[in-house]
Amino acid sequence: MTRLQGAERALFPPNAEVTPVPSMFFSHVLPEVEEAAELRIVLHVFYALRRKRVFPRFVARSELLADEVLLRGLRAGAGYAAELDQGLALALGHGLLVAVEKGAGEARDLLYFINDEDGRRTANRILAGELATPIAAVREPAATESEPLVALYEQNIGPVTPLIAEGLAEAELKYPPAWLPRAMKLAVTANVRRWSYVQAILERWHNEGMDVDEETGRDPERERLWERYVRGRDSGG
Structure with missing residues (x-):
């Protein structure tokens, strides 16, 4: 008698929330990504932006540094920040993300957006001083x-x-x-x-x-x- 292989129970509940990712990511982007850190970070940015409850929506580097979910997928300890920055730099270089620099000195931060029309428009409005940029926590939806x-x-x-x-x-x-x-x-x-x-x-x-x-x-x-x-x-x- 054949048996179902794998876990004994379903991992995802019937109404589990979905994080939308453009189909083009899988057909055009994924085959070109070589570093696991870059892939994890970009997917996590999609995940984090989906859960932002305020506008404008962006993910700051400071948020990513403190994100326990992302931390579990990257190198823990002193190497975490370096791996994060390397992955973000690769994502910027490959055109997956765009970023805006805010503040100076210890208050300096980088705000990241998905490189689509909406993300670019929001980033440009921030650069023009049209939008405030409070750092808002990523929340799980009700x-x-x-x-x-x-x-x-x-x-x-x-x-x-x-x-x-x-x-x-x-x-x-x-x-x-x-x-x-x-x-x-x-x-x-x-x-x-x-x-x-x-x-x-x-x-x-x-x-x-x-x-x-x-x-x-x-x-x-x-x-x-x-x-x-x-x-x-x-x-x-």
Whole structure:
């Protein structure tokens, strides 16, 4: 009798959160990466950015130096910083990441972004002084935030067409994980159950930032003003 080989139990639960990575990474980038440290660091940057709950989203070198998850995959002890810097330098050289230098002396830090249009745009806005750069902790999302977005959309907004499914997938790559459920909740509260309304909220948060309360994760005043604005725009007023 044949038996299932491998572990006796599933490692990943049914609703485990997914960290999106562009398919091009596997087809074009992965075959060219030779150093394990570079691969671990770049994948960890994807992981860390996905869990950032504030805008702008970046990962600072100081955060990576203190990251216990990454530390387990790199050389521990005195060699950790050197291996981290080597991996980051390789990732910059291969065009996987872009970086912005902030501060000077002991306050100097490097802020890293994925080298895509969104990452480059955010980095350039920081360089231009348009965006503040607080170092925010990487947080695990709440249990409700890991609910599949398609199911969440169908329950709160309406049927998911192929076009909306594509939009949800793109938004999941572009925005922090807490934003989409929160934007859908605002759409329900405003009784404007349309994907265009959800998109407008996400774009506004992306372009202007979203100041959230650390305990509740909400900014009621901004939400109220934005709801009023979008209602007036949609009604032609």
